[in-house]
Amino acid sequence: MPLLLVFALMLGACSNNGNSNETNTPSSTEEEASTAPTEGEDSTTPAESEKPAEDDGLYSIDDFSNVKKNEGEPIKGGSITFGLVSDTPFEGTLNWNFYSGDPDSQVLSWFDEGLLTWDESYVYTNDGAATYEASEDGRTFTFTIKDNVNWQDGKPVTAEDWLFAHEVIGNPKYDGPRYDSSFTNIVGMTEYHEGKAKTISGIEVLNEKQLKITYVQSTPSLLTGGIWSYPLAKHIFGNIPVEKISSSPEVREKPIGFGPYKIESIVPGESVVFTKNPDYWRGEPGLDKVVLKVINPTTVIQQLESGGVDLVDSFPVDQYPDNADMTNVEFLGTIDRAYTYIGFKLGKWDAAAGKVAPDDKAKMADVNLRKAMWLAVDNDQVGKQFYHGLRWNATTLIPPSHPEYHDATNPGVKYDPEAAKKLLDDAGYKLNGDYRTNPDGSELVINFISMTGGDIAEPLARYYVQSWKAIGLNVQLEMVEFNTFYDRVGANGEDDPKVDVYQGAWSVGIDVDPSGLYGRDAIYNFPRFANEEQDKLLAAGISKEAFDVKVRQDIYKKWQQLMVEEIPVFPTLYRAVLVPVNKRVLNYAIGDGTDVYLYQLAVSQDKPFVDGK
Structure with a gap:
């Protein structure tokens, strides 16, 4: 019996409407969650197309809309409950300048936002809380924060607050993950970071609402995520030592932002109560209250059916076939700006130098070993058997959420366990028993x-282990909860020497530049x-020449192929995001490419609909 079928049967035996390995993952340093996505295309709803015509048990993201259909008229006020699906508490670093994981970004998105928004092509617009003008050479930007922000x-919210965010991130005592090439591209930032200058010469406050930033190099990334647009309230954090800000009560217990809702109370790691911010710059929110609560993956179905939550941050797509007929919700769907992957530890983080330190003697340093492990797994069948087609075989490290740059012609490494065995034989990895x-x-x-x-997490990991055992590799699995996992792989700068291989997932930024995930710094x-x-290649991708889209496409095509050849990680699955939304909820959308904003959220009745099946 094929290995995948064995594990699919195991999964069926243990399934009880729990969650898949729908892990919340750290965003890349370019990831900028926004409450202001822009218009996208509507498509067929699940009710119109619950299964493909061939009835093969597989689904497609094309069967879903990312904008909810409004049913009924909005009532005045009201509240909703948002479910943050996780088997661990959210960390509680509730400031964009310091957070590192998606659970915290889910909390942040309700009460804070960036000053800039972007369009369906991921290019910054002047529709956000700030507008901008660029100089002819593309190096200097003048930003104007709107008066009612x-x-x-x-x-x-002032230009000083925006400058202060840059000063904190550039401070050598800063303990967050944001300082990278997008900051060192600011004139004077490196000198400031190294203590050679007391100010950042490339940033100038023109007046209370205007800021000017000059960059070392004009790059195509500047307008697609390369500008840090999250201010830091100087009147709150200005007297707190930089190294203590991320752990301060002002971040953990009583954070503020300028978004549509404000925090009323927090139960650390478990729940947050938001009330509307009547002074929100876009307009007064339609809801009086939003309650965010962490719900265990094993209870998400029951919570949705009973109306215990009105919507969730993510839904276990493996559970969709059994719950597609839930009568009280509409399922929204979109292609995720994300992929899951298998990573190989090839070195350590050099904190003093602020860059990676590869080790050619690392256990996984041989690319033949890494390629064999990729050849040994059948991710096409993983997507079909575990996720019913709502996740699918990934080939390169730029996902199809970025169609201009995703190289759909690159096949990656195709499943071939016999080729994997031969590769290991030829490389000298000889069988000694099993x-x-x-x-x-x-x-x-x-x-x-x-x-x-949830239910899929461990069976899927064990499928990979058994696939590697089938080619003669002794792989020992350890299942680890979210926060501990990212500590051990090095999110805090300390790499656990006991980790050789790991299964992770990335949300990628609006900018295609992968430096924030794979650059040396x-x-x-x-x-x-x-x-x-x-x-x-990474330097070329943000060069002056790369303003020509065709040139940039060619650069990232070469980068995708390089990573297929070098295999520091290999992608496993691209992902659909499914979000069930209670039918009483109005004016809601997911993903990029809509003109629906969180402050417009409303409900058609006081209580959620319950499932009537």
Whole structure:
């Protein structure tokens, strides 16, 4: 019996409407969650197309709309409950300048936002809380914050606040993940970071509402995520030592922003109560209250059916077939700006130098070993058997959410376990009983960690382990909860030497530039991979020449192929996002490409609809 079928049967035996490995993942340093997405295309709703015509049990993201149909008229006020699906508490670093994980960004998006928004092509617009003008050479930007943009304590959001965010992130004592090439591209930032200058020469406050930033290099990334647009309230944080801000009560217990809702109360890691911000710059929100609560993946179906939550941040797509006929919700869907992957530890993070330190003697340093492990897994069938087609085989590290740059012609590495065995044989990994030894004859044991989740999490991880066992590799699995997982792979700058391979997931930024995940100076470069060819391609991707879209496409096509060849990580699945929304909820959308904003949320009745099936 094929390995995948074995694990599919195991999954069916243990399934009880729980969650898949729908892990909440750290965003890249370019990820900018926004409450102001722009218009997208409507498509067929699940009710119109619940299964493909061939009735093969597979679904397609094309069957879903990302904008909810409004049913009924809005009532005045009202409240909703938002479910943050997780088997662990959210960390509670509730400031855009410091957060590192998606759970915290889910909380943040309700009460704070960036000053800039973007269009369906991921290009910054002048529709946000600030407008901008660029100089002819594309290096200097003048930003103007709108007059009615205020912090939720009534103080205006100022140019000083925006400058202060840059000063904090550039401070050598800053303990967050944001400082990278997008900041070192600011004139004077490196000198400021190194203590050679007391100010950032490239940033100038023109007046209370205007800021001017000059960049070292004009790059195509500047207008698609390369500008940091999250201010930091100087009147609150100005007297707190930089190294203490992220752990301060002002971040953890009583954060403020300038978004549509403000925090009334927090139960750390468990729930947040938001009330409307009547002074919100776009207009007064339609709801009086939003309650965010963490719900365990194993209870998400029951919570939705009973109306315990009106909507969730994500839905276990493996559970969709059994719940597609839920009568009280509408399922929204979109292609996720994300992918899951298997990563290989190839070095460590050098905190003093602020960059990765590859180690050519690392256990996983041999690309033949890494390629064999990719060849051994059948991700096409994983997507079909585990996710019913709502996740699908990934081939490169730029997902199809960025169609201009995703190389759909690149097949990646195709499933071929016999080729994997031959590759290992030729590379000197000889079988000794059930398992292979290193080329020098020593024992080879590979330590693999994966995140806990719901019913699919462990069976899927064990499928990978068994696939690798089938080619003679002794891989030892450890399941780890979310926060511990990212500590161990190096989110805090400390790489656990007991981790050789890990299964992770990335939300990618609105800008296609992958430097924030794979550049030498990116702390999120968890494989700790670097080589000169990648350095050249990443630099070329943000060069003056790359303003020509065709040139930039060619650069990232080469980068995608380089990563297929070098394999510091290999992508496993691209993802559909499914979000069930209670039918009483009005004016809601998911993903990029809509003109629906959170402040417009409303409800048609006081209580949620319950499932009537």
